[in-house]
Each structure stands twice: as C-alpha cells, then as structure tokens.
Amino acid sequence: MGNKLVISNKSAHKVSKDMIGLFFEDINFAADGGLYAEMIENRSFEAVKSQGEPHNYVMTDDFCYAWESLDGKRDNLVISSNEPVSMVNPHYLRFTADNDGEGFSNKAYDGITLKKGMKYKLSFYAREVSYLEGDIEVKVTKDKKTFGNVTVSFIKAQENEPDGYERMLGNCEEKKWIKYTTEFTAEDDVRGALFEIHLTKAGIVEFDLVSLFPEDAVCGIFRRDLFEALAGLKPGFVRFPGGCIVEGTSLYRRYQWKKTVGDLKDRRITTNLWGEQGGNVQKGFETPDCHYMQSYGLGFYEYFLLCELLTSDKRECKPLPVLNIGVACQFRSFETVPVDGAEFEEYIQDALDLIEFANGPVESKWGAVRAEMGHPASFNLEMVAIGNEQWESKHVDLYERYKRFEKAIHDKYPNIKCLGTAGPFVNHDLHTDAWKFYHDEAKKNPKATFAVDEHYYVKPEWLFENVDFYDEYPRDVAVFAGEYAGHDANQSNSVTAALAEAAMISGMERNGDVVKLASYAPLFNRIGHSQWTPDLIWFDDRDVVLTPSYYVQKIFSEYAGKIALELNGQEKVLREKKLYISLVKDDDKTILKVVNASDESETITLTDEKGIEVSARAEKVTLSAASGLPKEIVKTKAISDDENNKALPVGELSNKEICELRGPEDCVYTLEFTNINGDIEIPAGSFVALSW
Secondary structure, eight states, X not given: OOEEEEOOOOEEEEOOTTOBOEEOOSOSXXXXXXXXXXXXXXXXXXXXXXXXXXXXXXXXXXXTTTEEETTOOSSSEEEEOSSOSBTTBOOEEEEEESSTTOEEEEOTTTSEEEOTTOEEEEEEEEEEEEOSSOOEEEEEEETTEEEEEEEEOOOOSOSSOOOHHHHHHTOSOOOOOEEEEEEXXXXXXXXXXXXXXXXXXXXXXXXXXXXXXXTTSBTTTBOHHHHXXXXXXXXSEEEESXXXXXXXXXXXXXXXXXXXXXXXXXXXXXXXXGGSOSOOTTTTOOOTTTTOEEOOSSOHHHHHHHHHHHOOSSXXXXXXXXXXXXXXXXXTOXXXXXXXXHHXXXXXXXXXXHHHHHHXXXXXXXXXXXXXXXXXXXXXXXEEEEOSSOOOOSSOOHHHHHHHHHHHHHHHOTTOEEEEEOOSOSSSHHHHHHHHHHHHHHHHOTTSOSEEEEEEEEOHHHHHHTTTTTTTOOSSSEEEEEEEEEOOTXXXXXXXHHHHHHHHHHHHHHTTTTEEEEEESOXXXXXXXXXXXXXXXXXXSSOEEEOHHHHHHHHHHHTOXXXXXXXXTHHHHHHTTTEEEEEEXXXXXXXXXXXXXXXXXXEEEEEOTTSOBOEEEEEEEEEEETTSSOOOOOOOTTSOSOTTOOOOOTTSSOHHHHHHHHOOOOEEXXXXXXXXXXXXXXXXXXXXXXXX
C-alpha cells in the first residue's frame, strides 16, 4: 500500500514563528578571527599561552605572540607596561629601528587576505620615544611583493630631543599616545600575507591596539560573508555569549559583560576557555590554538546590535543573553560564590544592570553607557537565561540560585522572561530533577520560568527515535532546545545527521505549544582552528561553507507556520516508513515538511478531509546529498577509540587534518515550483518542504 496523508485545516495549537534561532559562543574562532572582522591577531599585546587539562592549567605571558621583527633581531621588540594607553590592557610594544626602514610584522589569523580594489581601514596608537625624523609605513606583503601600503605622517613632540635641564624646567612637550587612523586600497588579491609596520628612519616608537578592518565589514564590525550567512537564516533570536565561556574555567575568567562595553581600549582582554584545554602539563604538550584570546571587540553592545541587524521581513531577532550565576564551569571547576554572601548579590546586580543597559532610559547609569556607544534607543530585551547548563549537586545549589535571580529580576522588571537550565544532558536524573523543580515553581508562580534550556549532542539514531520526545511534556513551562546537534560516528556535518536534526525539529514544531525556542550548536568553525565539531557554518580566511545542517535550519526558518495542523496520529504511521513530517499553516499557506530517512524514494498521496486529492501550485525546497544518498560514515582516527571520550589524542593529528576528516558532506539545496496532483515524491535520503 502507498503512503497517505490527510491534510487537515483544523488547528492543533499555535506555533512560535520565532522558534528557530542562533546560539553564538566564541569557540572555533567564532568571534576573534571569525565574525569579528578584525584582521590583526593579538592587536593589543596581551596574549597568554595556555596549557593544561581541567583542574590543571598553566598560563604563561606571551605578550609578543603573533609579532616578529622583520630582520630577525630579538632585542628590538620589547613589551612594556609603563604609562599604557589603558591600564585595563597595560601592555604595549616598544620597537627600536637601528637603521632606516626596519620594521616588524603580524602573522594575522592564517595570514592577511586582501581583495583587489577593496579599501582597508587601519588604526593604531603610537607614542614617540626617540624619533625626530621619519614617518611610519604600513604595508601588506608576500614573497617580497607589496599588495597594499600607506605612509602615515608621524606627529613629533618636539624638533630636538631636550636635555635634562630643559625637561626639569618643563620646556618641552609631553610625549603622548596618539591614535592614527587611515586606509589603503589593495592592489591585488592575496592570501597568507604579512602585515608590516616600518619606521622610515632609525628611532624608537611605541605601539598599541593595532587594527585593520575591511571596508565592507557590516557596521564596521562584522565580517560580511559570515554576517550574510547568519542573515540568510532569518533567526528569531540569538543566544549569547555562550556556553561554557559564560562560566569560565574559574570565576576570575568568567564572562563579565561590563568589561566588554565602552571604548575598545578599555575592554579587558582575557584568555578563551576553549584555548585553555587539550594540552598535557606534565608532558609539555600545547594545542595549536593555545593563544586563543577574547579581545571583546564583540562585546555585549555588539551582540545586541547584531540582533537588531538580523531582524528581517520575516521576524524580529530577539537578544537572549546568558547570565553567570556565581558558578564556574562545572565540567572544569568546583568554584562557586556562596548565595548568602555579598559577592553573590553583585552577580544579581550585574543582571539588573544588564537589563538597564539594554532597555533603560538614557538618563539611567547604564542606559547612558548604551547611548554614548551610539544607541540611545532601547534594544528591547525581553528574555534572559539564568545560567548556562548548571545542575544541582553537592557543590552547586542551582535551584536556590535560580530563585534568587528570578525574584530580583521580576521585582524590578516583572515583564522580563526568565529561562532556566536543565543541565547538559537529557534522559538523565539531573534532567528529571531539574524539570521537577521548575514545575513545582510554576505551581506557586506561573511566571517564575518562561522556558527551560535543554542541551543534547547525540547520535542521529537517537534523534530519529525521539521525534516524539515532546509529545507528553507538560505544558505549564515551555522548552528551549538551546544546544543540540546530531553527532555521527565521525563527528562531521553529514547529511544523515542533518536529516536526523530535521526529523527532531519536525517533532519540536508539532509540539510548538511547548517548544518555543531552538538553536543548533555550535554556530561557527574556522577551518584549522577547531575545538568542536560538527558546526553549522565552516569558514576560512576567504570562503564560507554552508553545511547540510545549515540548510535544515534555513528550511524550518523560511517555512515556519503560525499554527500546527492536526495529524491525528498519521505521523506515527508514516514514521514506520522512515518518513517524518510536520504540517503547519502560515496565514493562508499550508506548509508540509517531510524527511525521508530511508534508502528508497517514497510517494505520499495528499488528500483533504473529504478524500479529494490535493491539487495546487507549490513552492518546493529539497535538501539531499550531492551523490543522491548520504555517505556511509567511516570511523577514522580523527576521534579516539574510546566511545566515552571523543577528544583527539594530542599530537596524533593536526587541527587542519581534523577539519579535513570531519568536514561537511557535500549537499544539494534546490528551490523550485511544482504542481501537486495528489501524489508527491520524496527522494531517498532527503528533506523536502512544500508550501501552497
């Protein structure tokens, strides 16, 4: 017998059109070296080298990382911290040119990439030490060829170097930090080039916050091609800034939003949690990205601005910041702040101040900071997440912390929606216990928790088997699937994993009255700098690779509905043929999504409730493997043989080899118009959406 589906016009429940969103965490060089369009690495000379494992880290200063003298000298680059540009980031470079034209270089994330004819905006702070003649030349070179350059007129404090007596009398100008801003045009395309700074004459000059941006950066901040990839998803929200980096390997290294706003020079640069692991202290191993830092060029202001920029004709993109609740990452630390102490109250105050920063009037303390940064209007923050993926334990009293945050927030801002966390796993006692807490709180106060954040990184098989996961969930508290992905045996972005994710999201959409928000994780992966796979978007210095999982998210976002239509158990029958469906209505449009996870093409006959076959002109999108069928995943040495620990044994493969072995599977995404005459064909190993 063939497959049949009766298309009902009866509403089962409302569905949030804003369900599909983004989760941004600075992992895999997602921010610095990624979405943040800054091209200079370690621009403020604050780098630290990290080695270690959880509970056992060694960090050493390496302030000159990424910078080298062009003539091979080792003593003409000196790091100092005397009277810096900002005491927040106190280190800077003193460069001595013994001869005219000497200079130094920055390796820049995998080298500088320029596009012919494009302008690049250059800025830096410089201070005269002993430089009575000459200017500063900046250029980008490769193999002794120059691809872009500009000469900056250097501002001298005086014509002659004053002697000690004149200094004592004050008969000389103070040598101050001066910010220089200019631009140059790329003469040709180039990749893997060096960024160079030269003194045209012998002398000594100090430098700090050396910066280079392409002119096409969105708002002068976001790398355009990566931004456009995000915009193509028309997300309903962005959850930021993490993830584990919210918590930090220690509370000292946690994400502190107040230190990420204001002038760039005053944003405290810190190590990145994802660069602080994977080595072995005893054996002296270090990871290729052991200098991974957070410059906070993407700070909370920029994240709010990103949401505003990602608002589309389809929907508003809402900000969803994640708050630290006085707990370091529970996978890496036992450190907490006691809930009965004054320090814990500071964490709560930070949350209240954040809401004021986002929404407060310009007359308020933090609203004034927002206005001074260029945005006097409110960012219209509606939701906050209280914690990332904490769980109740003998070390962490999650439930008490949540209650105190929720009460303080709702006492001052009663309309803010608070989101809780159910920990890092589903189908676990931690998950069950957390949900019991939130349901109990909802009985006392229905507004205590808007939604609970669930995380699951699981095999594709689990996703296929659990498409009905939310069918029996209580409806008193909503669900936020904040981090999820299908992890095949190779931890790559395969079509099979994407189809499993599509099947699972169809279950979320069918249960759209309880699942309000969902975001795949992680978002970005810079090829050759990967700490975690799979990821939604892969990229390098020049190119962007949209994965099969990306197109799944795109389809659910583009073909979202306002109401789910009744299926009356038909989805369970079709599931026996490995067909997974969702049926929604968006105003006058009916939208059917079908995943065919089998190796055979399947035909479904569509009829209305009277048995009349559907006849309509439909918009159709299809996602499938480029070869026609998903590839068979072969386990490689890219992962450990230990099923419980998929971390790469250090030294076995390079980071780039990992990316090559786990890289996204080729896929085909097509959009066409077709006539529905009763039957529709769903190719083997494909995901199809029809709108009519």
